[in-house]
Amino acid sequence: MTLLKNNSTSVFDELFNNFPATWGRDVQNGYPTASVNIHETADAFHLELNAPGRDKADFKINADKGLLVISYEKKEEAEEKDYKTIRREFTYRSFKRSFSIDDTINAEAIEARYENGVLKVLLPKKAQVKLSPKEISIQ
Secondary structure (H helix, E strand, O other): OOOEEOOOEEHHHHHHHHHHHHOOOOEEOOEEOOOEEEEEOOOEEEEEEEOOOOOHHHEEEEEEOOEEEEEEOOOOOOOOOOOOOOOOOOOOOOEEEEEEOOOOEOHHHOEEEEEOOEEEEEEEEOOOOOOOOOOOOOO
8 A cells, every 4th residue: 555646646645545445345357356375394284274264066166277276256046935034244255366377286186175164275295306426536
């Protein structure tokens, strides 16, 4: 956030005039998104997407041509005629996140599980060929 914008808009104007319009709307590339944590170990990368209240059947994870795409789309349910909703604050909008993956990731062995509102994706690293030092004799 800049302190001055166009030499006439202060940080306070930006905060109070623009910020409330974006509250609760995490949007990336036109899609709402989920927060993510990424961890690395010697053997793998671990992605954790914060997605509470979702059904694991509504998630899709695809890895193709160096791109990992994680998406969620809530299947609409028909509402009963005798059941009238007075207020709805639970929102389970669709979202989509994309991550670049390189040749060090074993795409065939990617695993995912959904537990306690967190989608956990394991991206195992490929086994690196380790070359041991070799002494070359001079003839």
